[in-house]
Amino acid sequence: MIKKVIALIKDTNHQILMDTLPFLVCKFKRNGTITYVNKTCLLFHQKEEQDVLGSNRLFFVHETEQKKVLKGFSSIKSSSDEYKFEETVLGSNGTEYSLEWILKGIFSRTGKFIEFVAIGTDVTKRKQIENIALNRTQLIEALLNNSHLGFAINDISTGRVLFINQAFKRAYKVPDSACKSVSDFISYVYQNRMNSYGKKIYDDILSANPTRMNWQNIPIIDHDGTVSYISAMNIPITTQGLMISTVWDVTEHKLAEEALKISEIKFREIFENVPIPYYEVSLDGKLLAISPAIKRISNYTEEELIGMSLINLYANPIEREQFLKELFSKKELNDYEIQLKDKDGVIKPVSLYVKLISDENGVPTKIIGSMLDISERKEMEKLMRAADKMDSLDLLVGGLAHDMNNILSVVIGISELGKFANTESDENLTRFIQINQAGKRAADIISQLLAYNKPADEINLKLININKLIKNTVTYIHERFKSVKTVCKLDNNQLPVKGNLKSLERVLLNIIMNATQAMTDTPLKNLTFTTHNIELTQATVQGHTELAPGKYCVISITDTGSGIPKKDLEKIFTPYFTTKEKGTGLGMHVVNNIVTKQHNGAISIKSEVGIGTTVSIFLPTVIP
Structure with missing residues (x-):
C-alpha cells in the first residue's frame, strides 16, 4: 500500500486521486520545507493549502518529539530506507491526536535525494484502546502484586x-x-x-x-x-x-487445624474418661451428646441414649416440666435434684448442673450440663438421720432402763422377802420364786439394752467357750424349730474369746432367726455351724480392714434359704432397713454393733439368691 501511495505522489497526474486517500500525505525538503500536502492532511489540521506550503514540517511536531523526527530525517539514506514514528498533535479544537507516520525518501535514478514523503495514519482511537488495555493490564498487575x-x-x-x-x-x-x-x-x-x-x-x-x-x-x-x-x-x-x-x-x-485436632483429642479424652456424665440435650428433650460415664448411672450405653427423649429417663415426668420452668427462668441451675430411672427400672437420685445455651440473638437452642449420682449422699443423709434416731433412742432407753431398774429393784426385793416369809409347802412360795426369776430376767434384758452401744471396755467381758455357746444354741433350735436340720463342724482346738455371753447369745439367735425365716419356703432346711482359728497378718488383714493383725475365732453360720439380693446385701447393717412386713430394721444393726463395738470383731455376709447365705463372725481370741 505504501509503495502505491509513493508512486501516486511521484505522478502529478494523480493529484486528484491523492486527495481522496484516507491517509495524511505530505512532501518536504531535507530542511523541512513542505512542498505538498493532500486534502486529507489539510482537513485534519484545519488548514488552507497556502498556509501550509512553504512552512517547516517541524512546525507540526510537538517540541518533545522533534528530536525523534529529526533522527528519522538523517536515517533515510536510500529509497529502500524507511523510518516509522508516532507523534502527538494538537487539533484546532484543542484535542490531542495520535498520528503514526512512515517516512520514505524520494531519490533520482542516479540516487540523488530529492525530498521526503511522509504518510500518516490517525491512530488516536487505536491508542485510546491500547491505553485502556494498558491501564487495565497495569491495574490487574497492581492487584496481583498486592x-x-x-x-x-x-x-x-x-x-x-x-x-x-x-x-x-x-x-x-x-x-x-x-x-x-x-x-x-x-x-x-x-x-x-x-x-x-x-x-x-x-x-x-x-x-x-x-x-x-x-x-x-x-x-x-x-x-x-x-x-x-x-x-x-x-x-x-x-x-x-x-x-x-x-x-x-x-x-x-x-497450625490452627492441628491445634484444634489436639484440642479435640484432649477434649475427647476428658469427655470419655471424666467420671461425671456430661450431656447436651435439645429443647424438646432429645439427647444430642453424652459421655460414657452415663453408663454408671443409667446402665445405658451412649449409642442407646443418643436420640432418646430424656423424659423417658425421668422417674416422675412432672419433674421435667418443673425443671424446664426453673431453667428458663434462671438460665442456669446448680445441684438441682431429680430422680432418674435406669435401664433396669431402678430409681436413682441425681443432681444436675445445667446451663441454657442461646444463639447470638438470645434465642435458646439447647441445654448442656452434667449429672452426679447422689445415691451415696442420700444414703449417708439417711444414715445420719438414723444415727440421730439412734442417739435419741439411746437416751430414751437409758431413761427407761433407769426407771425400770428402780421398779424392778422393788419387785425383786419384795419377792425375796416373800420367799423367806413363806414355807416350802406354802403355795405362795412358788409364786414369789417365779416373780423373783422374771424380775431378774427383765433386769438382765435392761442391762443388755444399756450395754449394746457401749464399747468393750465398759461392759462385763469374760472368757467364753465358743463351741459350748454354739452347742447350747443348737439345743434351742431343736426345741423351737423342729423342721430345721443342724450340722456342727466345730474345731476341737478352738481358742476361747473374751466377750459378753448374753450379747453373743443374742447375736447367734438373731442370725438364726433370720436364717430360719429365709428357709420358710425352701424344701431343704439345713443350718451349718463351723468354727476355726485364723491368724491375720499385716498382709492378710487387707481383706478385713476393720481388724488388727492377730489371732481370731471365725464362726460361720450357713443356711439353705432364699438368699439375699445384692442391692439389699449392701444395706443389711443400715438402721431401720428391712424387707419384712413387720420388721424393725434394727436386728442386724444391733448384731453388727455387738460384734464390732463391744468385741472388736468383724462380720461379713456372702449370699447367693436361690442358694443360701453364710454369715461369718470374727472375734479376737485369747490364750488361757
Missing part, C-alpha cells in the same frame, strides 16, 4: 515465566534469580524446599493432567528449618499455551 494470593504465568512451550507476583515468591520462599524459568523454579523449590514431597508435585506438573494439579497443605522448609504450609493449583490455558499457577499460604490454618 494480593495475598500468589500468581504466576508461564509459557508452556518455552517454560519462560511471564509474570510472577511477590506473594508467589514469598509462599515458595524463592529469590528473583529462581523465577526466570519454570526449570529454575522447580529446581530451586522442589529440591531445596520440599525434599521428597517435591517429587510427587513435579511428576504431577509433568503429567499436564489438570486433575493432578491441585495440592493441599504442601510443607515448605525454609533455610533455617522453619516449616510453613501452602496450597497450590495450576490451570493450563492450552489455547494460548499458558499455565496459570496460584498459591496461598495456609500455615496459620494448618
